[in-house]
Amino acid sequence: MANRKDISRAVIQRIPRYYRHICDLQVEGVQRISSRALAERMGLTASQIRQDFNCFGGFGQQGYGYNVAKLKEELADILGIDRGRTAVLVGVGNIGRALIKNFRFGASGFRLLCAFDVDKTVIGTEPGGVTVRDTAELYDYVSRHQPDIAVLTVPRGLAPEMARTLVAHGIKGLWNFTGEDIHLEGLGIPVENVHFSDSLMTLCYRVDQADEG
Numbered sequence: 552m553a554n555r556k557d558i559s560r561a562v563i564q565r566i567p568r569y570y571r572h573i574c575d576l577q578v579e580g581v582q583r584i585s586s587r588a589l590a591e592r593m594g595l596t597a598s599q600i601r602q603d604f605n606c607f608g609g610f611g612q613q614g615y616g617y618n619v620a621k622l623k624e625e626l627a628d629i630l631g632i633d634r635g636r637t638a639v640l641v642g643v644g645n646i647g648r649a650l651i652k653n654f655r656f657g658a659s660g661f662r663l664l665c666a667f668d669v670d671k672t673v674i675g676t677e678p679g680g681v682t683v684r685d686t687a688e689l690y691d692y693v694s695r696h697q698p699d700i701a702v703l704t705v706p707r708g709l710a711p712e713m714a715r716t717l718v719a720h721g722i723k724g725l726w727n728f729t730g731e732d733i734h735l736e737g738l739g740i741p742v743e744n745v746h747f748s749d750s751l752m753t754l755c756y757r758v759d760q761a762d763e764g
Contacts, residue, residue: 558606565603568593570626576619585616632660638726639693640702641713643668643683646728647704652679664698693720700724707731714742 572593576584586597593600604610610625611617627633638661640647647666656663667686668674674685684692693701701722703710710729717725718740725742727733732744 562603562606565595566626566629569600569603570623570630570632573619573623573626577623581619583616583618586611589617627660630660634660636661636700637696637698638663638700638702639689639698640666640681640704641668641686641689642704642706643670643673643678644704647702648678650702650704650728651681661700663702664696665692667692690716690720693717693722697721700726702726702728703733704728 569589572589586600589595590597590600601609601611607625607629610622638656640651640663643651643666647668651663651666663681666678666681666683667689668683669686673683676683699722701714701717701724703714703725705713707730710727710731710733714725714727714733714735715738718735718738722740724740725733725735727742727744730746733742735742
């Protein structure tokens with residue numbers, strides 16, 4: 552098994568996809584699956600799946616394939632889904648509110664403790680059952696409750712300074728939807744910068760290539 556620090560980002564980014572498909576298979580009542588069948592379902596190759604899983608020790612059995620329930624447990628452990636992580640969300644605008652109401656944080660390993668905003672008409676409300684607090688309380692709350700990550704859905708320009716202050720108060724990671732990249736590698740803090748436009752432009756390129764083909 553490879554040292555996890557040496558595993559490529561590309562492999563790590565595929566693990567959640569594997570987990571999602573394995574969860575779907577379990578719901579469908581599938582008990583075992585071969586690397587070939589899983590590859591066909593995901594649009595990958597069987598050798599790619601075996602190589603990825605071998606980075607973590609490999610989970611299959613030759614001639615049998617993968618036990619779906621066991622593989623789900625192994626992938627959940629790799630991703631840390633069962634660690635009981637916690638999160639806070641900062642910025643209850645359109646994106647923040649949509650995440651609170653529609654995104655299943657629990658299914659991804661996090662419990663959303665509360666949200667923060669500066670809008671007095673929003674403070675004290677409970678969209679999706681999540682209490683919205685005054686942003687003035689944010690850093691004190693983080694210091695006292697030590698959530699693992701912060702979800703940033705604040706306006707551009709506010710994020711970099713806020714991110715560093717949150718880290719100084721104990722935040723271990725950031726899920727950033729502000730449209731402005733945040734890089735905290737020097738502090739050893741992982742950041743996932745989410746850009747919806749990147750995905751859409753990638754699709755635009757692929758459609759263009761299909762037209763040319």
